[in-house]
Amino acid sequence: MIRVRFAPSPTGLLHQGNVRTALFNFLYARHQGGKLILRIEDTDQERSQENYEAAILEDLKWLGLEYDEGPDRTGDFGPYRQTERLPIYKKYLEQLESQGQVYPCFCTHEDLENERRKAMAGGKPYRYSGKCRELSAEDRRARIEAGVANTFRFKVDREIVKFTDLVYGEKIFDTLTIGDFVIARSNELPLYLFACAVDDCLMRITHVIRGEDGMSNTPRQMLIQRALGFTPPQFAHLPLILGPDHSLLSKRNGSTSVGELKGKGYLPPAILNYLSLLGWAPPEGKEILDLANLVELFDLGRVSRSSAIFDWAKLDHINQVHMAHLPEADYLAKAKQALVDGKFDASGTAEENLRKVLLALRPNLKNFAETPGWLTLLLGHPEPQTDEAREVMKAPESRKVLETLAGLIEAREDEMNPVSYEQVLEELKKKTKIKGKKLFMPVRVALTGGTEGPELAALVTALGKTQVLERVRSAFENLQHEKPQ
Numbered sequence: 001m002i003r004v005r006f007a008p009s010p011t012g013l014l015h016q017g018n019v020r021t022a023l024f025n026f027l028y029a030r031h032q033g034g035k036l037i038l039r040i041e042d043t044d045q046e047r048s049q050e051n052y053e054a055a056i057l058e059d060l061k062w063l064g065l066e067y068d069e070g071p072d073r074t075g076d077f078g079p080y081r082q083t084e085r086l087p088i089y090k091k092y093l094e095q096l097e098s099q100g101q102v103y104p105c106f107c108t109h110e111d112l113e114n115e116r117r118k119a120m121a122g123g124k125p126y127r128y129s130g131k132c133r134e135l136s137a138e139d140r141r142a143r144i145e146a147g148v149a150n151t152f153r154f155k156v157d158r159e160i161v162k163f164t165d166l167v168y169g170e171k172i173f174d175t176l177t178i179g180d181f182v183i184a185r186s187n188e189l190p191l192y193l194f195a196c197a198v199d200d201c202l203m204r205i206t207h208v209i210r211g212e213d214g215m216s217n218t219p220r221q222m223l224i225q226r227a228l229g230f231t232p233p234q235f236a237h238l239p240l241i242l243g244p245d246h247s248l249l250s251k252r253n254g255s256t257s258v259g260e261l262k263g264k265g266y267l268p269p270a271i272l273n274y275l276s277l278l279g280w281a282p283p284e285g286k287e288i289l290d291l292a293n294l295v296e297l298f299d300l301g302r303v304s305r306s307s308a309i310f311d312w313a314k315l316d317h318i319n320q321v322h323m324a325h326l327p328e329a330d331y332l333a334k335a336k337q338a339l340v341d342g343k344f345d346a347s348g349t350a351e352e353n354l355r356k357v358l359l360a361l362r363p364n365l366k367n368f369a370e371t372p373g374w375l376t377l378l379l380g381h382p383e384p385q386t387d388e389a390r391e392v393m394k395a396p397e398s399r400k401v402l403e404t405l406a407g408l409i410e411a412r413e414d415e416m417n418p419v420s421y422e423q424v425l426e427e428l429k430k431k432t433k434i435k436g437k438k439l440f441m442p443v444r445v446a447l448t449g450g451t452e453g454p455e456l457a458a459l460v461t462a463l464g465k466t467q468v469l470e471r472v473r474s475a476f477e478n479l480q481h482e483k484p485q
């Protein structure tokens, strides 16, 4: 049975990088008919916070990334929160100590800093000198009895550690570069590296799928697992995600929490769809995929070794497509919620008109958070909003276009609909002998205030004849007050 895990440390909120890791684990488990375990790695008690754990659980739920075992699920391998497993780590630490595989290290922070500085000055990569490895049994006992604080170090003898990474292929590490490393701050406080290595085996994890930044931990964890008599799991490291400036994704260049993505109005299936493409490529190049499609197609063999760049424009595009595919009622409910969230008061607009405007707007929305802004423009009294829009209105043809258009609309018997709008534009073209942008742009600016936006035929239908006429007239009158160029 395939068993994978997502093992976040609750020291912050989930960002694109962790979600991509959670997603790939989820997809792998579901594709293989295996199990996904959520393990909370909270042994760093200074940095871990309960509210972060709660936020992680909530974000996974909102995204639709269901797991089978975890702190809020039952399972045969719990508890799933590492601070509830401390006696387990203590037992394995004692086992390693009795095997002579681990020794207490009394070096202080300053001692270690001095060692490091010396190595750096000599141009050598730093590794622990092994000073405390050589202490005699009496010496150790005396220091412990005197209450000198100690950590525990894992002994690393020279060997070559090899494994086949399911993404990066054969990896070879010479342990000479590793040196004896700390695995516990005290016998009560294991470090992440150790707790994680123990749990992956006790929880029968078959595949560890995690970010490439975890690669340097892999040989260390394999050494621990072997020393304890476990068989290490298989490893698959995922390529890093970089910001648009090609440096590691961070707050500065676009790292965004799930909560922020939610606030910006992105849909969970669109977020997952976009993240799935960061380091993985679907077999037939079709990139718009829902979660079920992703589960069906996912294959670790198609994960790339090169870093992926986070591209907001592409996320917008994918979100736009997912929004377009939402059932109408669902779309309208979400758009209206976005109005409430954006404190937009739509009470002055008849329900049916609001519905029409929202539907007309749909192809233009990149995310729901844009809805209030658009509605302010579309339901308010639009003035040209940008320099470009003001330039359009200054063109000598614009007056003629708007004056003629007002006349044509006024003469119509019907409320506006897409067909009548097309007819009006045809007549407008004939009467004014103006065409192309010179004709369409002033109409768009008069109706929306901008030079880009929803399809006008749909908008005009939503606004109705009276509104349309009022906007065209008011735009024309504003031009009358301006000096001709």
Ligand code: GLU
Residues within 6 Å of the ligand: 007, 008, 009, 041, 192, 196, 209, 210, 211, 214
């Ligand atoms: N708790 C580790 C982290 O959040 C997990 C690393 C791993 O997956 O092994 O970075």
